[in-house]
Each structure stands twice: as structure tokens, then as C-alpha cells.
Amino acid sequence: MQLSFQKGSRSLILGGLLLVMMAIFVARLFYLQIIKHDDYVAQAAAEQVKPLTIPAKRGLIYAMDGEQPVQLVMNQTVYTMFVDPQTVTNPTKVMDVVRRVAGGNLRPNIDKLIAKKDTRYQIIGTKLTRQQAELIKKEELKGVGFQEMSQRVYPEGGLAAQTLGFVNAEGNGQYGIEEALNDRLVGHDGLLKSVTDISGVPLTIGNQNINKPAKNGENIALTIDRNVQAYAEKALAAGLQRSHATHGSVIVMDPQSGKVMAMANLPSYNPAEYTKVEDASAFNNPVITKPYEPGSDIKTFTVATGLDRGAIQPDSTYVNTDSIKVEDRTITNATKGQTGTITMQTALNYSLNTGMVTVAQRLGDGKNITLDARRTIYDYFHNRFAFGQKTGIELAGEQPGIIISPDDQEGNAVRYSNMTFGQGMDLTMIQVASAFGALINGGTYYSPTVVAGTVDTNGTLKPASPKPSRSGVISAESSAKLHEMVHTARATFYAKNDKPGYDVGGKTGTSQTIENGKYVDNQTIGTYLGYGGDSAPRYVIMVEVSGKGLNLQGNKDAMPIFTDISNWMIDYLKLQPRG
Amino acid sequence: MSYQTTSQFYSSRRQTNWNRNQNTVAFVSSVKLGPVAHTVLIALMITVLGLVYLTQATRATGYDYEAQKIDSQIAELSTKKGDLEVENARLTALENVQNSNVAKAMTTPAATDYVR
Numbered sequence: 001m002q003l004s005f006q007k008g009s010r011s012l013i014l015g016g017l018l019l020v021m022m023a024i025f026v027a028r029l030f031y032l033q034i035i036k037h038d039d040y041v042a043q044a045a046a047e048q049v050k051p052l053t054i055p056a057k058r059g060l061i062y063a064m065d066g067e068q069p070v071q072l073v074m075n076q077t078v079y080t081m082f083v084d085p086q087t088v089t090n091p092t093k094v095m096d097v098v099r100r101v102a103g104g105n106l107r108p109n110i111d112k113l114i115a116k117k118d119t120r121y122q123i124i125g126t127k128l129t130r131q132q133a134e135l136i137k138k139e140e141l142k143g144v145g146f147q148e149m150s151q152r153v154y155p156e157g158g159l160a161a162q163t164l165g166f167v168n169a170e171g172n173g174q175y176g177i178e179e180a181l182n183d184r185l186v187g188h189d190g191l192l193k194s195v196t197d198i199s200g201v202p203l204t205i206g207n208q209n210i211n212k213p214a215k216n217g218e219n220i221a222l223t224i225d226r227n228v229q230a231y232a233e234k235a236l237a238a239g240l241q242r243s244h245a246t247h248g249s250v251i252v253m254d255p256q257s258g259k260v261m262a263m264a265n266l267p268s269y270n271p272a273e274y275t276k277v278e279d280a281s282a283f284n285n286p287v288i289t290k291p292y293e294p295g296s297d298i299k300t301f302t303v304a305t306g307l308d309r310g311a312i313q314p315d316s317t318y319v320n321t322d323s324i325k326v327e328d329r330t331i332t333n334a335t336k337g338q339t340g341t342i343t344m345q346t347a348l349n350y351s352l353n354t355g356m357v358t359v360a361q362r363l364g365d366g367k368n369i370t371l372d373a374r375r376t377i378y379d380y381f382h383n384r385f386a387f388g389q390k391t392g393i394e395l396a397g398e399q400p401g402i403i404i405s406p407d408d409q410e411g412n413a414v415r416y417s418n419m420t421f422g423q424g425m426d427l428t429m430i431q432v433a434s435a436f437g438a439l440i441n442g443g444t445y446y447s448p449t450v451v452a453g454t455v456d457t458n459g460t461l462k463p464a465s466p467k468p469s470r471s472g473v474i475s476a477e478s479s480a481k482l483h484e485m486v487h488t489a490r491a492t493f494y495a496k497n498d499k500p501g502y503d504v505g506g507k508t509g510t511s512q513t514i515e516n517g518k519y520v521d522n523q524t525i526g527t528y529l530g531y532g533g534d535s536a537p538r539y540v541i542m543v544e545v546s547g548k549g550l551n552l553q554g555n556k557d558a559m560p561i562f563t564d565i566s567n568w569m570i571d572y573l574k575l576q577p578r579g
Numbered sequence: 580m581s582y583q584t585t586s587q588f589y590s591s592r593r594q595t596n597w598n599r600n601q602n603t604v605a606f607v608s609s610v611k612l613g614p615v616a617h618t619v620l621i622a623l624m625i626t627v628l629g630l631v632y633l634t635q636a637t638r639a640t641g642y643d644y645e646a647q648k649i650d651s652q653i654a655e656l657s658t659k660k661g662d663l664e665v666e667n668a669r670l671t672a673l674e675n676v677q678n679s680n681v682a683k684a685m686t687t688p689a690a691t692d693y694v695r
Binding site: 070071074075076077129130153155156157159197201202203226227230576577 | 639640643644647658659661662664665668669671672673674693
């Protein structure tokens with residue numbers, strides 16, 4: 001039997017309608033699933049697949065405690081507390097609880113913030129500790145939430161503040177090592193891209209999951225020794241109080257490696273409260289950022305140049321009349337009375353400008369500071385001692401200073417005569433201290449560094465590769481002679497200040513300052529540059545004190561700070577007396 | 580339309596295309612399944628396989644929640660560890676050590692001798 005629809009029957013019409021409807025469904029499904037496939041997959045992925053950033057931890061900064069690295073800058077998780085005013089049902093309870101638990105972290109007028117019913121997000125507290133956040137969470141306050149964030153903490157307070165710098169609200173390092181090594185410290189955020197459920201929990205379904213772990217920043221160990229740094233800051237503060245100076249800086253270096261053991265500046269600040277600093281100049285590190293005319297400290301370099309070139313010996317003599325003529329200018333001594341035939345050692349002891357100009361003349365034809373003499377001085381000062389150029393220390397904001405070439409129109413004999421006693425050029429303390437290390441260590445210039453290495457997760461120090469050094473800056477023989485001369489220069493007047501049996505030497509400096517383009521006599525900068533050690537120099541210390549309208553002297557105001565730190569260093573480094 | 584039975588097929592095959600190691604006996608089931616039964620069986624198999632898939636997928640998702648819970652615990656413990664490290668560093672900071680009773684009780688040695 002064969003079944004067939006009757007022509008024009010309702011069943012046939014219904015069948016036809018169903019067929020048409022099925023055709024429409026098929027067409028629509030074809031459109032949605034085939035033609036618009038990619039669009040809808042993308043929409044679904046946007047809804048279900050959530051990219052979550054895995055934040056990298058910023059690297060820690062360590063100082064040294066002898067040979068052991070200790071944490072100087074750390075990270076701590078803190079919480080920002082916010083409310084959704086529309087969700088808060090019991091504002092009185094919210095205020096009572098948060099005031100009781102986190103009163104010091106609350107914003108003023110939180111009652112008004114909570115009452116802003118036309119908003120959905122109001123921050124009412126910042127930098128809450130984990131314990132505070134947990135206590136508040138336990139109260140199950142409706143409409144109160146927490147946002148986790150990381151902040152820098154400083155267990156040693158403001159120690160070495162300008163060397164460290166700080167991290168701003170955007171997470172970028174500012175000033176100091178934080179800015180200079182920001183790329184190494186910051187690390188790289190990771191990415192977790194995954195299908196999530198409605199509450200955002202990542203699920204391991206789907207084939208679009210990405211799990212790229214975060215790479216934390218490097219933990220950097222500084223060469224700064226926290227004990228030396230703390231003592232240098234203390235000694236500097238005491239020295240400023242004695243002299244009534246308003247600004248001061250100290251650098252302590254190892255002349256055998258170029259490692260900076262301490263770098264102290266006043267006024268200073270606490271990096272944890274950098275937002276409260278009113279004068280932003282407190283962020284600067286004048287040891288590297290403030291070139292100035294270093295004054296008589298430079299006489300050690302002039303003598304070193306003369307010794308190395310064979311132009312003078314420590315017992316070479318000249319006739320001192322307390323003044324000397326250079327072209328149309330007359331240069332006089334600050335210390336008068338040592339007239340007659342005197343040695344270069346005496347000229348250094350009494351810091352006589354005439355002696356230094358004589359050295360410069362003997363580098364030329366013996367009577368004039370010729371172009372050859374100026375080129376020799378420039379070669380030593382700029383090329384060998386690296387004056388007037390950045391040292392490459394790993395800190396932000398280093399300035400190169402200025403030293404005029406003899407081939408420049410301004411590089412004439414008068415300028416170079418001034419340069420022999422520290423005027424007519426602008427140098428930073430880091431340049432002077434680093435080069436001084438080369439003068440007394442046998443003639444090797446070590447580039448200054450504040451980075452000792454990196455610290456792994458177990459707290460083990462991995463030393464950094466040594467920075468480039470240059471030997472033969474001056475000969476070992478010249479270095480030995482200068483070493484003895486600088487020791488004698490200090491011992492002649494100040495031996496009683498030093499612990500007996502140790503090798504301590506130094507040179508005072510009192511620099512005139514320039515106001516409105518002219519040297520003024522009522523405002524001077526006091527400096528002292530020296531070293532100490534046992535069988536070999538173990539530390540170089542440079543001190544600078546200054547203040548607006550103050551006459552500060554190298555021997556009276558800066559040297560006592562050097563002496564204080566030097567005597568302490570001898571004990572700290574456990575140096576044994578000679579003989 | 581006519582069909583050749585299996586036995587007839589093999590019989591003729593044996594006669595015409597016999598080869599070594601070739602089965603010469605075939606099992607012929609006495610149970611005959613019709614097209615409806617086949618459809619039902621296939622539907623059942625698909626359902627069972629679907630259930631197996633769903634079970635496994637749900638179980639994997641359950642692991643995700645466990646993993647998430649453990650991750651949260653790790654993060655919390657890590658935060659606590661960080662807090663303790665900060666506290667330790669604060670307690671051993673120079674200023675705290677210098678102000679401690681032990682440090683205050685210390686005296687400067689009157690003389691120092693050196694072993695040579």
C-alpha cells in the first residue's frame with residue numbers, strides 16, 4: 001500500500017509550512033553558527049575569558065652589615081578601605097568599627113564620605129595593615145571593601161635616604177638607586193588569561209588559557225654599610241650643630257675597590273613620608289648632583305701631577321713671597337707668613353696657592369703656565385682623574401661638572417693657575433673622592449660603585465662584576481710620595497686628633513662661593529679630604545659643610561667630622577696599629 | 580529485492596576465494612535488531628558518553644576551586660611571612676638595637692690589645 005497526501009489537503013499545507021519553518025531555522029542557524037561564528041566566539045570569550053595581571057614584586061634593596069646583607073628597603077602589603085555608600089546599611093556601625101580599628105589610617109570626615117549616596121565608591125582609609133583589615137572584615141560590614149596594594153617600607157627609617165630614593169604612587173622609582181635601577185627592580189608582571197566562573201575564579205576549561213608567571217624584580221645589595229652610614233650621618237649631624245652649618249655631605253669609600261661605604265647628606269628626609277617633604281631639594285644627593293669649586297683639596301692633585309711628571313719632588317723648593325703673578329693677575333696665599341725658600345711639602349702643609357702655581361709653571365717652561373703645561377694639567381685632571389665627567393655611579397641625577405679645556409678660549413693661564421688650587425672648575429664630591437683613592441692606593445682609579453651585587457631568595461649575596469678600573473693613573477712611586485706628603489700635611493698640625501699608630505692623612509679645603517658672578521668672602525664652603533688605614537689605605541672620607549651667608553672653614557668645621565668618622569672607622573674595621 | 584545470507588556468502592567465498600589463515604567459520608547471531616533498536620542504542624551511547632564528559636568536566640572544575648582555595652591560602656601565608664620579615668627587620672634595625680637595654684648597658688673598653 002502506498003501512502004500519499006491528497007492534493008490541497010490541510011496536512012499537505014501543514015507539512016509545507018513546517019518545511020518552510022525548518023528551512024528558516026536552518027538558514028538562521030547557518031547565519032549564526034557559520035557566518036557569524038567568529039563574532040559570537042569573540043563575544044563569548046570576552047564574557048568568559050578574563051585576563052588577570054599577576055603583579056611582579058619590586059626587588060628589595062639591601063645594605064651591608066659587615067659581610068652580611070641586611071634589608072634596607074622592603075615591600076609590605078597594605079590595604080585601601082573603601083565603601084559603597086548605596087550599599088552601606090548601618091553607617092553608625094561602620095564608623096564605630098573603622099574608627100576603633102584603624103583610626104590613624106582614616107580620611108577626615110568619613111561620615112560625609114559614607115553619606116554620599118549618589119556615589120558607589122569612596123575611599124575612607126589608606127595603608128591599613130593586614131591585621132587591621134582582617135579585624136574589620138570579621139565584623140562583616142555591608143558595603144565595606146578592601147583593595148590590596150604593595151608599598152615600600154624602610155626598617156632603618158631615613159638611613160641613606162638620598163642614596164635610596166623612593167617609589168612614587170605610580171610605582172616608579174624616583175631619585176637614587178630606585179630611579180637609576182628601576183628597570184632591574186621593577187620586574188615584569190605576569191598574565192593569567194583563563195575562563196572564569198561568575199565570581200571570577202579561573203577554570204581550566206577551554207583552550208585559550210595563558211599562565212605566564214610574574215618575574216619579580218632583582219634584589220639589589222648596596223655597598224653601603226649600614227653601620228658606617230649610620231655613624232657618618234650621626235657625625236655629620238653633630239658637626240653641623242657645632243658649626244651652625246645648614247648643609248653638609250659626607251662620603252666614605254674604599255680606595256682599594258671604589259665601593260661607597262656611606263653617603264650622607266643633611267638636610268635629609270624619610271622616604272616613607274616623601275609626600276610630606278616641602279623642599280624637593282632634600283631628595284637630591286649633593287655628593288653626586290652638586291658640582292662646586294672644591295678649593296684647596298685639589299692641591300693634592302696638583303702636587304700629584306707635578307710629582308708624576310717629575311716637575312717637583314716633596315723637597316723641591318721655591319721662593320714664596322705670598323703672592324705670584326700670572327699674566328695680569330696677582331694670586332695671593334690665604335695663609336701668609338711662610339715666606340722665603342720653602343719646600344713643596346711646606347706649601348702643601350700650609351695650603352699655599354703660590355706653591356701650586358709654581359708647580360703649574362714647572363710643568364711648562366718654569367716661569368709661565370704654557371699651553372703645554374695646561375694640556376698636561378688637563379690630561380691629568382680630566383683624562384686620568386676623570387674630573388668633569390660622570391663617574392657612572394648607579395644613582396640618578398649625577399652631574400658631570402665642568403672643567404675647561406686648554407684649547408678653549410677660556411682655558412687660559414689665569415684659569416689654569418686657579419685650577420691648581422681648586423677654583424675655576426666645578427667638580428662633584430664623588431669625582432674628587434674617587435680620584436683621591438687613586439692618588440694614595442698606588443695609582444689605580446676604581447670607578448665608584450654603590451652596587452655590591454644581587455641577593456637571591458635565600459638571602460645569599462651574589463657579588464656584582466667589578467667595575468672597570470684604570471691602573472697607572474699616576475705611577476706607584478708618585479703615589480707613594482704623595483701618600484707620605486698628605487700624611488705629613490695632616491700630621492704636622494692635627495696628629496694629636498688621630499689614634500696613634502695608624503696611617504691617617506688629609507687636606508683641608510675652604511672654597512669661596514660665587515654670588516652674582518663674583519667670588520664673595522662672606523660665604524665659604526668648608527671641606528676635608530682624607531684617608532686612613534694600617535699597612536695600606538682602607539678608607540677615604542670627604543666632608544663638605546656649607547650654609548647661606550656662613551664662613552665655614554675646612555680645618556675648623558669640616559675636619560672635626562672627618563676625624564670623628566676616621567677614628568670610629570679604625571675601630572669598626574678592626575685595623576691594627578703599625579709598629 | 581533479495582539478500583544473500585551470511586552463510587551463503589561465506590560458502591560461495593570458500594569455494595571461490597579460499598586463502599590460508601582466513602576465517603572459515605562466521606558467527607551469526609540469532610538476535611536480530613531492527614532499525615528502531617539501533618537508533619535507541621546509539622542515542623543511549625551518546626547520552627552515556629555525554630554524561631561521562633559532563634562528570635569529568637565538573638570534576639575538573641571542582642579541582643579549579645580547590646586550586647583557587649590553595650592559591651588564596653598561599654597568598655595569605657605569603658603576606659603574613661612578608662609582614663613578619665618586615666617586623667623582624669624593624670626589630671633588628673640599628674636604632675632599635677642601639678636603644679635596647681643590652682646596648683645601653685655596654686661600656687667602652689678602657690684599653691685594646693692586639694694579637695700580632
